[in-house]
Amino acid sequence: MxxxxxxxxxxxxxxxxxxxxxxxxxxxxxxxxxxxxxxxxxxxxxxxxxxxxxxxxxxxxxxxxxxxxxxxxxxxxxxxxxxxxxxxxxxxxxxxxxxxxxxxxxxxxxxxxxxxxxxxxxxxxxxxxxxxxxxxxxxxxxxxxxxxxxxxxxxxxxxxxxxxxxxxxxxxxxxxxxxxxxxxxxxxxxxxxxxxxxxxxxxxxVPAPRMIVFGAIDFAAALVRAGKFLGYHVTVCDARPVFATRARFPEADRIVVDWPHRYLETQDLDARTALCALTHDAKFDVPLLERALRLPVAYVGAMGSRRTHLDRLDRLRAVGLTELELNRLRSPIGLDLGARTPEETALSIAAEIVANRRGGTGTPLTGAHTPIHHDAPAALDRIGPASVA
Structure with a gap:
């Protein structure tokens, strides 16, 4: 109801x-x-x-x-x-x-x-x-x-x-x-x-689950739209005021001009929250992910090439993250859809978030013998504006 x-x-x-x-x-x-x-x-x-x-x-x-x-x-x-x-x-x-x-x-x-x-x-x-x-x-x-x-x-x-x-x-x-x-x-x-x-x-x-998108780039604008479509309360955070503007992100619920890691430290997040780092810049990513991967949130993803990912892992190990903590990181972010455009990339990220939330595999249903509807490990969000079963 x-x-x-x-x-x-x-x-x-x-x-x-x-x-x-x-x-x-x-x-x-x-x-x-x-x-x-x-x-x-x-x-x-x-x-x-x-x-x-x-x-x-x-x-x-x-x-x-x-x-x-x-x-x-x-x-x-x-x-x-x-x-x-x-x-x-x-x-x-x-x-x-x-x-x-x-x-x-x-x-x-x-x-x-x-x-x-x-x-x-x-x-x-x-x-x-x-x-x-x-x-x-x-x-x-x-x-x-x-x-x-x-x-x-x-x-x-x-x-x-x-x-x-x-x-x-x-x-x-x-x-x-x-x-x-x-x-x-x-x-x-x-x-x-x-x-x-x-x-x-x-x-x-309960209040809508939160999605925080770090990095005010063109891919972020498409991800904001996808996040809103999925029912998230979406925040865009970037330390550069010239990029983090309402004109660029009209559909975001909130726009924050601050360093990502500093903003993250001020937030009270729950186990339904999705954190998406699209900056793929070590000076932003490393301090952000160092904190994000130690929080009890649902999803932490980071954009970047496989080479960037390997370099990022080395940097995160250097600041003390364990392999167990690093295993929580979804990077390169998104499912393999062959995405190229911002909209396609946003779709691949959104699909991974849904699969992670619902316990899906991300594999095609055609020819598969897996359930169409999975029982999620934990019911973390509401029906429509409210909860899940």
Whole structure:
């Protein structure tokens, strides 16, 4: 649901009733992961996707039904059968979808379940960290109930069952929020691990992952565009003010004129951050990479020829980096696409970042027997604006 939070938050502020269908579980070759959503308002306007097209029509009708009845629904869609008009996943697999009607609470009315969901949408649309937990399996009376947890521990909403259910759900939800993850968890209806099972979908909304591009060159401009396309908050840093300008990088979120290593030392970075050194100049690269390769970030890449790479490794060894630390460096940066232009090079770098993040190999899928969708070693970024499964 949080992957389309911007539009849904706008609908909620306008008082437009809508129903949102959310993928809550998948198996096999399902095209979308838990958290992916399709929403339909009372005028029939639709936004989002739950299956890449396979079952959108049927889900659209279920959303309209939920709007008419006000009831929460849980539906399963599986393999397509031989009937060409059957509703199923043409690519194979099974998805469970929760359809929830949402209407803005009347003025002065205490926020109920709809208020919890609209609060979650507001947090996601504003870029604030929060996580929403919804009941997607278990006692029918609890289906669709939600609570919202913020980093400071404050909670909006209730799952409406045993008091210990809320307490345990908050604990589990906060743990997933701390990791920036979206996942399903199962707890007992009484808050224990052995009571009647209640399955929760927890969607985390955290600020966009960061990409910092060091070196304000033409290749950097193309990489900024690719980074923005992938949902990163992109900063360009260069010590030369004549190059690090808004005119050259209109799509960057931030432009910094400073020495790369000095700027890096001022930043609080997390395990989702991608650092791309495009300067290929030892006086910039070595002090930058000396620090970058010791940080707990997701990706560190450096541009340059293979000869430059070997010289860079010698310089980094000389300043004390270990072989284990050097093995984290992606250099020459990017995947082998035969890239030449700035745009092609940006594509190869972006592809390597995605492969690194998702656990991909970078090899062609044609003729391969590897999974199309990999389970990443750690879920490090949000769905759409929010998290990954």
């Amino acid at each position: 949080l992957d389309i939070a911007d539009e849904l938050h706008r609908w909620a502020r306008q008082g437009r009733p809508f129903a949102v269908a959310t993928v809550v579980a998948t198996s096999g070759s399902a095209p979308r992961q838990p958290g992916a959503a399709l929403a339909v308002d009372d005028d029939g306007t639709a936004v989002g996707s739950v299956s890449g097209g396979c079952v959108e029509g049927a889900v659209y009708e279920l959303c309209q039904e939920a709007l008419r009845t006000g009831e929460t629904l849980l539906e399963r869609f599986g393999y397509s059968d031989e009937d060409a008009f059957a509703v199923g996943l043409t690519c194979g697999g099974v998805i469970d979808i929760l359809i929830t009607p949402v209407g803005a609470p009347a003025p002065g009315e205490p926020a109920g379940n709809a208020g919890t969901l609209t609060a979650a949408l507001s947090a996601a649309a504003s870029g604030d960290a929060a996580a929403v937990a919804r009941v997607v399996g278990g006692p029918a009376r609890l289906l669709g109930r939600a609570l919202l947890v913020r980093p400071d521990g404050s909670v909006t909403g209730t799952l409406g069952g045993h008091p210990e259910l809320d307490r345990t759900a908050v604990h589990e939800t906060r743990a997933l929020l701390d990791a920036g993850r979206t996942a399903t968890v199962e707890i007992g209806a009484d808050g224990s691990r052995c009571g009647e099972p209640v399955r929760l979908l927890v969607e985390s909304s």
